[in-house]
Every structure is written in structure tokens, then in C-alpha cells.
Amino acid sequence: MNMRFKLARVAKDLTQQDLADRVGATRQTIGLIEKGKYNPSINLCIRIAKALERTLDELFWEET
Amino acid sequence: MNKPSFRSDERTISLIRKICTCFYFVTMVALCCILLYRQLILGQPLDELHDLAMLVTANIILWIGAALYYGGLTIGRVRALPVILIYLVLVAAGTIFTTWKYGSTTFGEIAGHFITVATISAGLVAIWAILAYVGQRGMDRELSD
Numbered sequence: 436m437n438m439r440f441k442l443a444r445v446a447k448d449l450t451q452q453d454l455a456d457r458v459g460a461t462r463q464t465i466g467l468i469e470k471g472k473y474n475p476s477i478n479l480c481i482r483i484a485k486a487l488e489r490t491l492d493e494l495f496w497e498e499t
Numbered sequence: 500m501n502k503p504s505f506r507s508d509e510r511t512i513s514l515i516r517k518i519c520t521c522f523y524f525v526t527m528v529a530l531c532c533i534l535l536y537r538q539l540i541l542g543q544p545l546d547e548l549h550d551l552a553m554l555v556t557a558n559i560i561l562w563i564g565a566a567l568y569y570g571g572l573t574i575g576r577v578r579a580l581p582v583i584l585i586y587l588v589l590v591a592a593g594t595i596f597t598t599w600k601y602g603s604t605t606f607g608e609i610a611g612h613f614i615t616v617a618t619i620s621a622g623l624v625a626i627w628a629i630l631a632y633v634g635q636r637g638m639d640r641e642l643s644d
Contacts, residue, residue, distance in 0.1 A: 455508075459508060460508040460509070460510070461506050461507070461508050461510070461511060463510075464508050464509075464510045464511070467510070473510055475509070475510075476509055478509075479508075479509055
């Protein structure tokens with residue numbers, strides 16, 4: 436579960452569908468990324484990061 | 500503004516491609532099974548199976564060619580030894596198969612099959628080697644840009 440991703444989206448007051456529309460993805464894809472069940476391409480990650488005004492690290496980096 | 504009913508993104512496109520690959524494989528296996536069933540169980544003459552056999556053969560040959568060209572099958576640098584080995588395996592397998600298929604017993608018939616198979620295999624391997632070489636050249640050019 437990618438909670439940072441979900442929190443960033445909620446903080447921007449965006450629904451999954453809103454974010455999907457902004458980044459050119461489907462709502463299901465956004466949902467699966469939030470659940471950690473789909474690994475997006477780096478291009479989609481960048482579009483999401485720009486849409487949420489966050490860095491890639493803030494959204495996707497996992498400390499081991 | 501109405502949203503389109505069907506939307507796609509990288510995940511859906513990737514899924515569709517996986518499904519297509521899976522069904523292509525199933526179709527090819529099913530066609531091979533149909534060929535064997537019609538030939539061995541129903542005892543249909545070989546002349547009636549040529550359309551399906553050609554379809555399956557052409558598909559597999561083109562699939563290998565496309566995979567070599569686009570780098571789906573990475574074989575490294577095209578070298579003579581592997582190409583010759585592939586050629587010899589194709590010729591041996593093809594000669595054995597055609598000898599069995601046509602029930603040939605005389606040396607003349609088997610030699611005839613051998614010459615036909617060797618010629619077709621040479622063309623096939625040459626085309627595949629050229630496609631692999633041209634594909635590699637293209638990839639090298641892209642990487643050097």
C-alpha cells in the first residue's frame with residue numbers, strides 16, 4: 436500500500452478520477468498504484484509527481 | 500463534455516498485449532492440434548491441409564523474423580557458427596520430417612527431400628540472419644545518437 440501517494444492526492448483534494456484525468460491514465464490504474472499492485476513506468480511516475488507537485492522520492496521512494 | 504467509454508493507459512495497453520500474446524500462442528497450438536487431428540485421426544489427405552500448414556508455418560517464420568529484427572530475440576552479434584548450427588538442425592529436422600511425412604524409402608526420394616529442405620532452410624536462415632543484423636545495426640545507431 437502506497438500511503439504517501441494516497442495522502443498526497445488527498446492533500447491536493449483530488450479524487451482518483453481527477454488525478455487519472457490529469458495524468459492521462461485510468462482510475463483503475465491510479466487505484467492499483469495506491470494499493471501497491473501496479474508498478475507504473477517512470478514516465479507515468481513523473482506525470483503523477485508533477486500533477487501532485489511532489490518529487491518522485493516523496494511519492495515513491497521506499498527506505499529499506 | 501462526455502468522457503469516452505473506453506480509456507486506455509500504459510497498464511491497459513500492456514494487459515491487452517499480454518492477452519494478445521497468450522491468445523496467439525493458444526491459436527497456434529490449436530491450429531497444430533487441428534492439423535494433427537485431421538491428418539492422423541480423420542485421415543484427410545495432405546493436400547487438404549496445405550492451407551492451415553502454410554498459415555502456421557508462415558506465422559512462425561514471420562514471428563521469428565520480427566522478433567529478431569526488433570530485438571525481441573537478442574542473440575548478440577551475428578556469428579557464423581550459431582547460424583550454421585541452426586541451419587544444420589533445420590535441415591536435419593526438415594529432412595527427417597518430410598521423409599516420414601511422404602513415407603519415402605528410396606535414396607533418390609530422400610535425397611530429393613534433402614535438397615528441397617536444404618534450399619528452403621538456407622533461404623530462411625539467410626533472411627533471419629539479415630533481419631537480425633539489420634535490426635542490430637538500427638539499435639546500435641539509436642544508441643550512438
